[in-house]
Amino acid sequence: MDGAMLPDAKIRTESGTESGPRGPGCSLRHFACEQNLLSRPDGSASFLQGDTSVLAGVYGPAEVKVSKEIFNKATLEVILRPKIGLPGVAEKSRERLIRNTCEAVVLGTLHPRTSITVVLQVVSDAGSLLACCLNAACMALVDAGVPMRALFCGVTCALNSDGTLVLDPTAKQEKEARAILTFALDSVERKLLMSTTKGLYSDAEVPVWRWGEGQIPPGCEVLLGPCKVEGEPLPYVPSVCKRHFQT
Amino acid sequence: MKETPLSNCERRFLLRAIEEKKRLDGRQTYDYRNIKISFGTDYGCCIVELGKTRVLGQVSCELVSPKLNRATEGILFFNLELSQMAAPAFEPGRQSDLLVKLNRLLERCLRNSKCIDTESLCVVAGEKVWQIRVDLHLLNHDGNIIDAASIAAIVALCHFRRPDVSVQGDEVTLYTPEERDPVPLSIHHMPICVSFAFFQQGTYLLVDPNEREERVMDGLLVIAMNKHREICTIQSSGGIMLLKDQVLRCSKIAGVKVLEITELIQKALENDQKVRKEGGKFGFAESIASQRITAFKMEKAPIDTSDVEEKAEEIIAEAEPPSEVVSNPVLWTPGTAQIGEGIENSWGDLEDSEKEEDDEDGTDEAIILDSIKMDTGVEVSNIGSQDAPIVLSDSEEEEMIILEPDKNPKKIRTQTISAKQEKAPSKKPVKKRKKKRAAN
Numbered sequence: 001m002d003g004a005m006l007p008d009a010k011i012r013t014e015s016g017t018e019s020g021p022r023g024p025g026c027s028l029r030h031f032a033c034e035q036n037l038l039s040r041p042d043g044s045a046s047f048l049q050g051d052t053s054v055l056a057g058v059y060g061p062a063e064v065k066v067s068k069e070i071f072n073k074a075t076l077e078v079i080l081r082p083k084i085g086l087p088g089v090a091e092k093s094r095e096r097l098i099r100n101t102c103e104a105v106v107l108g109t110l111h112p113r114t115s116i117t118v119v120l121q122v123v124s125d126a127g128s129l130l131a132c133c134l135n136a137a138c139m140a141l142v143d144a145g146v147p148m149r150a151l152f153c154g155v156t157c158a159l160n161s162d163g164t165l166v167l168d169p170t171a172k173q174e175k176e177a178r179a180i181l182t183f184a185l186d187s188v189e190r191k192l193l194m195s196t197t198k199g200l201y202s203d204a205e206v207p208v209w210r211w212g213e214g215q216i217p218p219g220c221e222v223l224l225g226p227c228k229v230e231g232e233p234l235p236y237v238p239s240v241c242k243r244h245f246q247t
Numbered sequence: 248m249k250e251t252p253l254s255n256c257e258r259r260f261l262l263r264a265i266e267e268k269k270r271l272d273g274r275q276t277y278d279y280r281n282i283k284i285s286f287g288t289d290y291g292c293c294i295v296e297l298g299k300t301r302v303l304g305q306v307s308c309e310l311v312s313p314k315l316n317r318a319t320e321g322i323l324f325f326n327l328e329l330s331q332m333a334a335p336a337f338e339p340g341r342q343s344d345l346l347v348k349l350n351r352l353l354e355r356c357l358r359n360s361k362c363i364d365t366e367s368l369c370v371v372a373g374e375k376v377w378q379i380r381v382d383l384h385l386l387n388h389d390g391n392i393i394d395a396a397s398i399a400a401i402v403a404l405c406h407f408r409r410p411d412v413s414v415q416g417d418e419v420t421l422y423t424p425e426e427r428d429p430v431p432l433s434i435h436h437m438p439i440c441v442s443f444a445f446f447q448q449g450t451y452l453l454v455d456p457n458e459r460e461e462r463v464m465d466g467l468l469v470i471a472m473n474k475h476r477e478i479c480t481i482q483s484s485g486g487i488m489l490l491k492d493q494v495l496r497c498s499k500i501a502g503v504k505v506l507e508i509t510e511l512i513q514k515a516l517e518n519d520q521k522v523r524k525e526g527g528k529f530g531f532a533e534s535i536a537s538q539r540i541t542a543f544k545m546e547k548a549p550i551d552t553s554d555v556e557e558k559a560e561e562i563i564a565e566a567e568p569p570s571e572v573v574s575n576p577v578l579w580t581p582g583t584a585q586i587g588e589g590i591e592n593s594w595g596d597l598e599d600s601e602k603e604e605d606d607e608d609g610t611d612e613a614i615i616l617d618s619i620k621m622d623t624g625v626e627v628s629n630i631g632s633q634d635a636p637i638v639l640s641d642s643e644e645e646e647m648i649i650l651e652p653d654k655n656p657k658k659i660r661t662q663t664i665s666a667k668q669e670k671a672p673s674k675k676p677v678k679k680r681k682k683k684r685a686a687n
Contacts, residue, residue, distance in 0.1 A: 057332035119332040
């Protein structure tokens, strides 16, 4: 993988394989993104975090079924497709989380009586799948040119039995963890958009609820790095979008 | 979301281009689009790109009890999904006709051709066998789904490794990849589908049709073949009648294409294996280059544009200069004005022609007689030619009529129209036969 992708030198680069211990837990795996790789959807993006990979396609604003029409805003639909077998309850629950996150940032009132459809396809799951889905959805929405109040990013943390926090865990780390927490943060106010947790933890262990007040976990600075366009400072934009704006 | 309908204009344009042996992407009749195969980090995971058509394939396995009538055979299961990502018209959770047709064809191509040794998937006869499941997801639909899906399926099956098992007495032990290296499936041969699209009742043929071409095609012939030139499945759909030698010609083309694709697949598999063995980097992450982060790429179609300018100039030079526009309006009566060349309105002449003939009998008799004579002459020659191989072309007919004395151009025009109408039914079959001959 390429080191040039990461603007922050502090972040450790890691090989494509999931071996090798990662530093102090507060670093993310390599991430990469490709936009506009599909010809049929209005916007598409593939997002990779380590070996986890999700492909997203966005249609919209487009014609909506009468039964789903909302008279004062766009209908947002999220479809998540697993790699093996048919979508089940787990997918439905994730779809809902992603939809709620998108709804919080997408300016649906600008396109009433239309539909915005986000289709997500899991390409490979090696941990932190929901976070990767969120990031892919955001990049695809950007590519489709859907008006948004802010951008968002997803981060998964794993809380180990000894109380240490691991950001962006691999599948193995997820399995060993005592609790897994996934958050979505927006780029303008840097507030929490969505959170979901699994497992046992206490407030004191996770400084999560302070994130809502503008504090971001150290590793996430990479995802929500400040960005400039021709000298003009932009609101906080996930740094993967950076090149998009600079080029 | 509904599929955007194809306009008549675009349909005619596409068909015309096919008649002129041209394809919009610059390919030749028998050319395939570029095929790209990339592998994921897991075993049995691949993405196949056929031009812009993309299919994700994933093979998985499970220990299950066998079917009662096949106690010693493993189970193969294929599932192609048309995700809404591929095209807006594909609705989630609905079994469309297209989906059923494609799944059935895949099963016939891969299961019924016995390309996978199902007996080697048996662990304990009558109790435990491997069930191999092949999931295929269409990610982007740009035509020829079946070829891309069949390539993805066979590539994923070749790439897949199942966990090793050992049987001691009644005990079945399953080994993790760390304990024992997973084992590949035993594959006898690699069947690959090749699609042929037919246009104008089988007159024109194209290999690997893209989405636009699929929309205007009359029929589709799919031939599944392996590199030993053994036909595994053949299916003709769309209701076209094909001649024997057309099918034979297609099978010959399929043989060549299958050989090329098989070589490509083997090369891709070898590459991946080599990289894995050497402990290098692999997986989809490797297929994204660093500068591709937000790359908007547009592939170039190789089109010969060397003498386009001269040709265009030639056409401009040969063309007649545009007629001068009469700009000052003519006032007939107060309140009405006319702009244009001042020719009498000829709308509805067809119905009035009989009446006019009666009115003008005296003056134009000779001309009318002449033209009728000419018309019948043409007709006779036409009738005679129905059985004979030599046929007058459309243009010749029209020229003959235009040769008439042009004292009364309007009159003659109506005549020719009525003559054409009479001739129309007799003209059609002749034309068709001629085209077929040209194709053969």
